[in-house]
Amino acid sequence: MNETQFRKLIKFFNDKHLAQHPQEGWDKNTLANLPRMSKERSIWRLFEKHVRDAIVVVGASPSLIKDLPELVRLEGGPHRKNFVVIAVNASLKPCLEAGVKPDYVVAIDGNPETIVDDLDCDSGNLTLIASNNVAPQIFDVWKGKDIWWSPYYCLSKEVTRKVRPILGRRLTSGGNNITAALSIGFSVFGSRIFIMVGCEHCYDDQYYAHKKSRWEKADDISHWRTKDILGRERWTNIPLWQYKIWIEHMANDLPYCHFIDTSFGLLGTDTDRVKSVALADAIEQTKAAFDVAEQTTRDPVLKEKLRYDAAYATGRYIPTVGIGYIRRIMKKVSFGNARTILDVGTGIGQVVAHLRNKGFEAYGTDITDNAKKYWEMGNITRFCQTCPAHELPFEDNAFDIVICTEVLEHIPEQNVEASLREMYRVGRGDFIMTYATGRAVHKMPTDGTEPHITIKPMSWWTERFLAAGYTIIDLVVNGNQSSVSVFATKGKRDAKGKMPAHTLHLQSKQGVPLTGNFARMAGGAEFPRKGDGGLYGVRSV
Numbered sequence: 001m002n003e004t005q006f007r008k009l010i011k012f013f014n015d016k017h018l019a020q021h022p023q024e025g026w027d028k029n030t031l032a033n034l035p036r037m038s039k040e041r042s043i044w045r046l047f048e049k050h051v052r053d054a055i056v057v058v059g060a061s062p063s064l065i066k067d068l069p070e071l072v073r074l075e076g077g078p079h080r081k082n083f084v085v086i087a088v089n090a091s092l093k094p095c096l097e098a099g100v101k102p103d104y105v106v107a108i109d110g111n112p113e114t115i116v117d118d119l120d121c122d123s124g125n126l127t128l129i130a131s132n133n134v135a136p137q138i139f140d141v142w143k144g145k146d147i148w149w150s151p152y153y154c155l156s157k158e159v160t161r162k163v164r165p166i167l168g169r170r171l172t173s174g175g176n177n178i179t180a181a182l183s184i185g186f187s188v189f190g191s192r193i194f195i196m197v198g199c200e201h202c203y204d205d206q207y208y209a210h211k212k213s214r215w216e217k218a219d220d221i222s223h224w225r226t227k228d229i230l231g232r233e234r235w236t237n238i239p240l241w242q243y244k245i246w247i248e249h250m251a252n253d254l255p256y257c258h259f260i261d262t263s264f265g266l267l268g269t270d271t272d273r274v275k276s277v278a279l280a281d282a283i284e285q286t287k288a289a290f291d292v293a294e295q296t297t298r299d300p301v302l303k304e305k306l307r308y309d310a311a312y313a314t315g316r317y318i319p320t321v322g323i324g325y326i327r328r329i330m331k332k333v334s335f336g337n338a339r340t341i342l343d344v345g346t347g348i349g350q351v352v353a354h355l356r357n358k359g360f361e362a363y364g365t366d367i368t369d370n371a372k373k374y375w376e377m378g379n380i381t382r383f384c385q386t387c388p389a390h391e392l393p394f395e396d397n398a399f400d401i402v403i404c405t406e407v408l409e410h411i412p413e414q415n416v417e418a419s420l421r422e423m424y425r426v427g428r429g430d431f432i433m434t435y436a437t438g439r440a441v442h443k444m445p446t447d448g449t450e451p452h453i454t455i456k457p458m459s460w461w462t463e464r465f466l467a468a469g470y471t472i473i474d475l476v477v478n479g480n481q482s483s484v485s486v487f488a489t490k491g492k493r494d495a496k497g498k499m500p501a502h503t504l505h506l507q508s509k510q511g512v513p514l515t516g517n518f519a520r521m522a523g524g525a526e527f528p529r530k531g532d533g534g535l536y537g538v539r540s541v
Contacts, residue, residue, distance in 0.1 A: 026133035051190035064198030088177035174246030200265025256447035312370035338400035345407030348374035397428035
């Protein structure tokens with residue numbers, strides 16, 4: 001079925017099933033609901049309230065029946081606080097009858113015939129999220145505690161102008177309660193984990209688990225046969241197919257979110273971004289993730305390790321800036337009689353491989369285990385190992401040169417000085433390091449977060465280097481003005497401020513002293529001096 005044929009089907013369906021254009025009814029409902037709305041009850045007031053929670057969207061398809069016992073177990077479990085259960089109006093009665101109390105009930109349906117019957121029950125202290133265009137008759141039967149308003153527009157310009165100042169910007173949705181719940185979970189609540197229950201989007205005899213639906217087997221062309229994720233032949237129709245496509249597009253557009261479907265229906269048949277998992281397994285896996293997240297709040301280094309484990313696992317995180325930097329440095333600077341070199345934060349190990357090909361005894365460390373596959377590809381596995389920068393498994397004074405490029409800004413602030421001291425401990429000669437003073441160009445591929453977690457000015461970094469014992473030979477602002485190169489040594493200056501020649505491995509290939517000339521050689525920006533030679537010989541601003 002091509003796009004033209006599908007559009008014709010939609011027109012046929014609308015002409016057959018809709019007595020009036022939807023916008024007319026939505027305008028009418030919105031104007032009737034307008035007196036009930038207020039800025040204080042806009043859904044945007046709950047912005048990022050559940051950013052650390054998983055959203056469980058409960059639909060009303062037949063698969064809900066098999067998952068209700070698991071939802072009951074979740075209801076009484078210790079991790080219930082980490083799961084936000086959002087029931088669509090059609091699933092509310094089955095949930096309450098089974099003993100499941102959702103945190104929110106979403107209702108956007110403008111048709112009073114169905115929605116009033118769904119919500120006419122003992123809803124106790126439940127919270128309703130109603131769209132501005134929901135059938136106003138539901139407020140005659142709703143017995144819950146709170147009501148929040150979700151701006152679901154598709155209205156005339158005149159009505160939109162009345163609603164927007166009250167409810168705020170429009171919330172994108174795919175047209176039904178399930179897509180609205182997902183949109184609220186992501187855009188408003190800030191969650192990144194979505195578990196869908198009772199969301200088959202297909203059926204054998206009829207769609208709903210507990211009541212008769214109009215989406216039954218039919219002979220007209222708005223219904224057709226399809227195969228679900230398990231290859232079973234089922235029925236679907238235009239609305240269900242549209243909702244399915246919308247959810248899959250959402251999953252594709254949000255690569256750092258997790259979409260899990262426990263219904264084993266149509267979701268995931270056209271994308272691998274929606275995973276089909278039994279609800280019990282989905283809950284257990286999510287609980288395990290929350291346990292790890294709890295540990296990371298107490299251990300920031302573990303948090304960064306897990307971030308980079310996940311980033312490398314995507315296959316899309318392949319840092320290559322470090323090797324380009326070292327190649328440029330080696331064109332300008334001789335490593336003298338240095339033999340042993342350590343690359344801290346080696347990543348995929350390109351620097352180690354390059355230096356070993358040049359004849360050096362190079363070794364590398366990195367925080368993530370998932371870089372090992374790249375070490376194997378480069379045949380350098382026996383020269384690299386995993387560990388954080390503040391716990392290097394080497395003897396004192398083990399390396400002539402220690403390199404640490406494109407790494408320091410990725411270390412939690414509270415561990416920066418310990419990491420600098422540890423690198424100073426294992427070095428016996430010179431150090432080549434960089435740090436960024438601004439945000440990263442590329443974000444983490446898993447969740448879109450900022451890779452640079454310690455962004456500080458040059459003065460802050462200089463203080464940390466000096467406190468850790470380094471004698472700084474030179475500071476260079478790199479060409480893009482967003483990172484700084486540090487060339488330092490373990491040797492100490494004499495009374496005249498000069499370095500003992502035998503302690504320096506790094507030498508300019510142009511035959512001039514490194515200090516005071518490296519900026520122009522590396523293509524960086526020259527710093528104006530402070531006084532005669534600057535602080536400790538460092539060219540500084």
